[in-house]
Amino acid sequence: MSDPLIDKLLENSIGWLADSGPDEDIAISSRIRLARNLNGCNFPINCDDEQLETVETIVDSAMRGGLEPDWMNFKVDRLDDSDKMILFERRLASKELFSRKRGAGLWTSPDERLSLMVNEEDHLRIQSVLPGFQLEKVYETIDRFDDELSAGLDYAFDSTLGYLTCCPSNLGTGMRASVMLHLPGLVLSNQIGGVLQGVRKLNFAVRGIFGEGSDNRGNLFQVSNQSTLGESEPEIIERLSNIIGKLIDYEKRARQRLLAKQSQMVFDRVGRAYGTLRYCYMLSSEEALNSLSLIRFGVDMGMFSSMDIHMVNELFVRINPAHLQRAYGAVEDAQARDVLRARMMRERLRG
Amino acid sequence: MSDPLIDKLLENSIGWLADSGPDEDIAISSRIRLARNLNGCNFPINCDDEQLETVETIVDSAMRGGLEPDWMNFKVDRLDDSDKMILFERRLASKELFSRKRGAGLWTSPDERLSLMVNEEDHLRIQSVLPGFQLEKVYETIDRFDDELSAGLDYAFDSTLGYLTCCPSNLGTGMRASVMLHLPGLVLSNQIGGVLQGVRKLNFAVRGIFGEGSDNRGNLFQVSNQSTLGESEPEIIERLSNIIGKLIDYEKRARQRLLAKQSQMVFDRVGRAYGTLRYCYMLSSEEALNSLSLIRFGVDMGMFSSMDIHMVNELFVRINPAHLQRAYGAVEDAQARDVLRARMMRERLRG
Numbered sequence: 001m002s003d004p005l006i007d008k009l010l011e012n013s014i015g016w017l018a019d020s021g022p023d024e025d026i027a028i029s030s031r032i033r034l035a036r037n038l039n040g041c042n043f044p045i046n047c048d049d050e051q052l053e054t055v056e057t058i059v060d061s062a063m064r065g066g067l068e069p070d071w072m073n074f075k076v077d078r079l080d081d082s083d084k085m086i087l088f089e090r091r092l093a094s095k096e097l098f099s100r101k102r103g104a105g106l107w108t109s110p111d112e113r114l115s116l117m118v119n120e121e122d123h124l125r126i127q128s129v130l131p132g133f134q135l136e137k138v139y140e141t142i143d144r145f146d147d148e149l150s151a152g153l154d155y156a157f158d159s160t161l162g163y164l165t166c167c168p169s170n171l172g173t174g175m176r177a178s179v180m181l182h183l184p185g186l187v188l189s190n191q192i193g194g195v196l197q198g199v200r201k202l203n204f205a206v207r208g209i210f211g212e213g214s215d216n217r218g219n220l221f222q223v224s225n226q227s228t229l230g231e232s233e234p235e236i237i238e239r240l241s242n243i244i245g246k247l248i249d250y251e252k253r254a255r256q257r258l259l260a261k262q263s264q265m266v267f268d269r270v271g272r273a274y275g276t277l278r279y280c281y282m283l284s285s286e287e288a289l290n291s292l293s294l295i296r297f298g299v300d301m302g303m304f305s306s307m308d309i310h311m312v313n314e315l316f317v318r319i320n321p322a323h324l325q326r327a328y329g330a331v332e333d334a335q336a337r338d339v340l341r342a343r344m345m346r347e348r349l350r351g
Numbered sequence: 352m353s354d355p356l357i358d359k360l361l362e363n364s365i366g367w368l369a370d371s372g373p374d375e376d377i378a379i380s381s382r383i384r385l386a387r388n389l390n391g392c393n394f395p396i397n398c399d400d401e402q403l404e405t406v407e408t409i410v411d412s413a414m415r416g417g418l419e420p421d422w423m424n425f426k427v428d429r430l431d432d433s434d435k436m437i438l439f440e441r442r443l444a445s446k447e448l449f450s451r452k453r454g455a456g457l458w459t460s461p462d463e464r465l466s467l468m469v470n471e472e473d474h475l476r477i478q479s480v481l482p483g484f485q486l487e488k489v490y491e492t493i494d495r496f497d498d499e500l501s502a503g504l505d506y507a508f509d510s511t512l513g514y515l516t517c518c519p520s521n522l523g524t525g526m527r528a529s530v531m532l533h534l535p536g537l538v539l540s541n542q543i544g545g546v547l548q549g550v551r552k553l554n555f556a557v558r559g560i561f562g563e564g565s566d567n568r569g570n571l572f573q574v575s576n577q578s579t580l581g582e583s584e585p586e587i588i589e590r591l592s593n594i595i596g597k598l599i600d601y602e603k604r605a606r607q608r609l610l611a612k613q614s615q616m617v618f619d620r621v622g623r624a625y626g627t628l629r630y631c632y633m634l635s636s637e638e639a640l641n642s643l644s645l646i647r648f649g650v651d652m653g654m655f656s657s658m659d660i661h662m663v664n665e666l667f668v669r670i671n672p673a674h675l676q677r678a679y680g681a682v683e684d685a686q687a688r689d690v691l692r693a694r695m696m697r698e699r700l701r702g
Contacts, residue, residue, distance in 0.1 A: 264632050265633065268631055268632035268633040268693070271631050271632055272626070272627055274626070275623070275626025275627050275628075275629055275630035275631065276623055277626075278630075279622035279623060279626035279629075280619050280622050280623050280626065281615050281616075281618040281619035281622055282615055339615050342619070
């Protein structure tokens with residue numbers, strides 16, 4: 001049975017996609033997550049169900065102490081498959097969290113800008129996301145929240161190593177900061193390969209919208225720090241912000257050049273994407289992402305007077321299987337879902 | 352310099368595409384051409400310029416004798432390249448006709464339903480075309496015209512062999528009858544290969560819209576008789592009409608089956624074609640033909656309330672290079688033409 005809170009979540013717009021932020025023509029969102037663990041408890045991977053539930057009780061009680069009353073709390077064992085997929089598609093929870101039978105949960109603010117997974121890889125995975133490019137603001141938000149939480153919790157912390165984490169790759173700050181960039185200009189002008197190679201050489205990771213293996217669907221790229229050790233949080237954020245600033249600049253110049261030298265090609269690609277989404281009757285999620293990406297590009301170039309990029313941003317999430325089926329009813333297979341996806345797209349673009 | 356008559360021709364709609372005819376949902380047009388030669392003159396291939404001009408004078412004088420005053424007469428040596436392409440794209444004249452330096456010409460009725468090439472492969476190539484599937488009516492029309500013409504001309508005719516023609520493949524009746532069929536149902540349901548194989552086994556020829564080598568662009572197929580000898584004209588037409596009737600029936604059933612069993616696929620293909628034509632900025636003639644074909648299919652299935660198939664029929668001709676450049680001005684290369692073609696399509700579909 002579905003958790004009724006999921007329906008409440010679905011009624012809200014997704015704050016970090018629907019609202020405005022700095023450089024939003026290129027930067028979709030800025031995200032930071034902190035890995036934290038409790039002193040004297042095994043990492044979740046070495047816990048039995050009882051120990052997991054003990055951790056959960058401790059964290060939940062700290063959360064209830066200082067929270068706004070409208071935060072939502074989900075327990076993994078009370079979610080059905082569709083609920084889990086909704087949370088995954090909204091990037092609130094991971095598949096690893098759902099692999100736990102007991103003691104795993106999720107807290108989120110109603111605008112989904114701040115959230116907390118309990119007993120994922122670490123006891124706590126705190127996440128903050130804001131629209132656009134504003135990593136410092138995200139860090140301020142998550143740091144304040146982390147401070148409040150830590151008042152009621154005994155974090156596992158070593159004065160030399162920093163925060164102790166299940167995986168050594170998170171040791172130290174326990175922080176992963178990332179910015180989701182929309183780079184159609186660099187892709188269409190065939191510069192993306194070289195640019196990303198440079199980013200990786202500087203020891204930043206680049207992944208697709210749904211993490212490892214999701215390629216460059218929708219011309220969306222998440223750029224994040226690789227190392228968590230040997231630098232302070234502000235240093236990591238400054239280094240990442242510098243490279244993001246450069247990428248935004250490259251993308252801006254690529255768009256200007258395309259418009260100056262290959263405007264017909266750009267209009268053609270954007271127009272065809274719009275024509276497809278507006279009149280198709282079967283649509284895979286990959287084609288939907290790629291077409292939405294081009295429309296987002298077109299909106300930025302002023303090709304569409306009546307559309308705004310926040311609607312397109314939200315569609316990046318709403319075209320996914322669980323969201324589609326919540327909106328239109330369950331279907332049997334991927335092909336039937338492609339029919340629903342096309343219907344939603346036609347309705348949205350005509351509206 | 353362009354012949355001013357070409358502009359007059361362009362003002363008219365193309366009768367055999369713009370008007371209604373029997374079975375027009377599947378049969379675009381019915382066409383018959385007769386090859387005739389004058390007694391005592393070499394075939395054009397063996398004529399010098401003077402002889403060609405003598406033939407032309409004889410034919411022109413016979414034409415002027417009995418014609419409606421609004422027929423147009425074009426002299427090949429007074430046409431520029433664009434004029435020639437216009438006549439070719441409207442299927443009034445062939446490239447072979449244009450290869451003659453002197454003595455070659457074309458007569459056409461203003462609705463283009465009846466026309467005559469002078470000194471193409473034969474001294475006279477008479478053509479009649481009507482919309483839809485009505486070969487008997489076309490034959491009546493061309494036969495009456497041929498009778499009128501022959502009153503003033505001495506045709507090369509042998510009581511055993513029939514009409515003498517330059518190429519032995521036209522000997523006898525000198526007649527080639529064809530029907531242009533639109534067969535998207537058989538193509539989309541992958542039945543076209545087998546069906547056309549059967550047609551060819553019965554000794555009929557199948558070609559694309561612009562003759563040999565134009566494949567099945569736009570899902571358009573011309574089916575015509577191969578042999579001109581050993582049967583009377585009505586016998587050839589009856590045999591061809593029988594097979595065309597069967598093909599129309601197969602296509603109807605294929606469309607019904609597609610709509611019953613794969614309607615989403617059909618809507619999707621048609622919708623995408625419409626979306627492309629309505630919003631693209633670069634369009635090759637091949638893609639234009641194929642997309643128009645799907646829209647024609649959609650119109651027949653009632654998917655478009657405000658479009659009619661005659662507009663689509665005419666676009667099959669108007670998307671071609673010379674017609675495009677007459678409408679929008681000369682351009683430098685095929686890529687610039689693709690931009691014009693897309694513009695015309697957007698304007699037509701929005702109108």
